[in-house]
Amino acid sequence: MPPSAPPKRVRKSPEARRAEIVARAATIALTEGLECITMRRVADDLAVRPGLISHYFPVAEELVAEAFGTAAGEELEELMPAERPAGSALVSLAGFFARSTGPRYDDMSRLWLNARHLSRFRPVLAERVAVQEAAWRDRLTRLLREGAAEGTFHPEDPAVAAIQILVVLDGLGVHANTDRSDRPPAVTNMAVITAERALGLTPGSLLDLVDAARNAAPTPTAATPTPAPRTPPPTAPTTARTPADTAPTA
Amino acid sequence: MPPSAPPKRVRKSPEARRAEIVARAATIALTEGLECITMRRVADDLAVRPGLISHYFPVAEELVAEAFGTAAGEELEELMPAERPAGSALVSLAGFFARSTGPRYDDMSRLWLNARHLSRFRPVLAERVAVQEAAWRDRLTRLLREGAAEGTFHPEDPAVAAIQILVVLDGLGVHANTDRSDRPPAVTNMAVITAERALGLTPGSLLDLVDAARNAAPTPTAATPTPAPRTPPPTAPTTARTPADTAPTA
C-alpha cells in the first residue's frame, strides 16, 4: 500500500472550476477578510493544488477583486432584492434597514471596510469597489424614486437621499471591528432617522416598520455561528510585483 | 579607500531614539499606511540597522499601534485643540469642520480606515484605536458641552450629538481612497448639517461660519505635495506569529 493514496484528480469544466474558485474566495472574503484570499488557501479549501488557482487567475489581485465583487453583489441582492412587489417601497425600505443590522450585516460592513482600505494599494480592487458602490447607490436610488412615484416618499432628490443614507450606514459600519455595545438608540437608528428626514416621512413611522420587520425575521440566513476564525493575518505589504520583476528567467 | 565607508554609528539616548522611531513610523502611517511600517522600512528611513528597531520594539505590532496612536493624537490636537479661547465654542466647531475637509484631512481619513480594518487582525492596534476613538469623542463632547454652557449650543445630549457628528464624518471618510468629485453639496456638508440639527442651530448658520473659516485658512499645514507614494504594498497575511514559534533555538 502506497505511503499516501495516489491523489486522484477530478477534472471539471473551466467554467465550473472557475465559479467554484470564485465562490470559495468570496466566502473567505466575507468571513475572514480579503487578505486571507491566497492561492494556497483557496486551493487547500478546494482540495486542489495552488497551481490550479493561479492557472485560472494568473494574477492574484484579480481573484481578490472578483471575490469582492461576487460577495458584495450577492449581499446587495439579499438586502435589497431587485425584484419586489409593486407598491411595496416603504416595506422594502424597512426590510432593508431591518436586515442591515445585527451580526449578519457585520460581515458585510467588515468586507466593505476591508475593500475600501485595500483599494488604496490595489487598483483592480478599487475599480470593483467603485462598481459595487454604484450598484448599491443606484439600487437604493431606484427604490426611493419608485417610492416617490408611489406617493410614499417625498425626497427632494432621490439620488442625494440615497447617498446620505448610505453615508450614515457606512459611518455606522466602520466600527464593525470594534465594540458598539454602548451605543445609544439615537445613534443605532441614525440611518433610519436620516431616511425619514430625507424622504419627508413622519418621524418614527419608518422606525416602527423597521422594528416590526426585525422582530418578524429574527435573522434571515440564521446567525453566523462564528464564521471560521482560523488564525488571522496581520498583513504584510508586498510591493505589487509585476510578473516580470520576479526574475526574467532564462 | 575601503569598498564602502565604514559606517560610523551614532549613539543616542534610548528615549531620543525611541521617540525618533515612533515619529518616523507615525509619518509613514499617515502618508503610506500602517502596513508600510516595517522594521526594515523604518530602519532605512532612519539610516539605521533593522535590528535596532526590533531592539526598541521586540514585537512589530507594538510599533504599529504606537505609530497610530501618535499620529491620531497629534491630528486630534491640530483639528480640535484642547486649549481654546473662552466663549469660542461656535467658532472652534466651525474651525474643526473647516479643517476636516480637503486633502489635508484625507490622510487622516485613510489612516482611520486603515486602522479600523487592521484592528480586525491586531488586538494591540484595536486597543489603541478604541483609546483614540474615545479621545476624539470626548474632546468633541466637551466642546459641545461647553458650547451649551455658553448658551450657543442646545443639544439634547452632548455625548450623543458628538457621536452622531463623528459617525457622519466617518461615513464621509470611508471614501478617502475613492473618487468623490461628483458629490453634491448636500452630501459634502452632511457633517455640518448634522451638527446644526443636533445642536439646535438655525440651518445654514454654522455652514456659513465653516465656509468663512475655509476661505480664511486655505490649508493649515500647506497642501500635502503628494506624500511619498513609494511603491504601495498589496498586503499579504501572516498568521500572527508569537516570538516562540520561530523555533526555540538551542
Place this chain on the structure above:
DNA sequence: TTGCCTATTGGTCATGCATCCAATAGCGTT
C-alpha cells in the same frame, strides 16, 4: 477503442518579513 486536448499536478524560485543573537564600538563614569 484509441488519441488528443488541456485541466491539474508537483515542484522550483525569488522576494519580503519578523525574530533572534553574538560581536562591536560609542560614551559617560571612574
Place this chain on the structure above:
DNA sequence: AACGCTATTGGATGCATGACCAATAGGCAA
C-alpha cells in the same frame, strides 16, 4: 586615561506569498 555599560551592528533563520513550468492524466471526440 582606562573601564564598563549598552546602544548598535551584521547576519542568520524560518516562514509565507505569488509567479512560473514541465510532466501527467482525465475524459470527450473521432
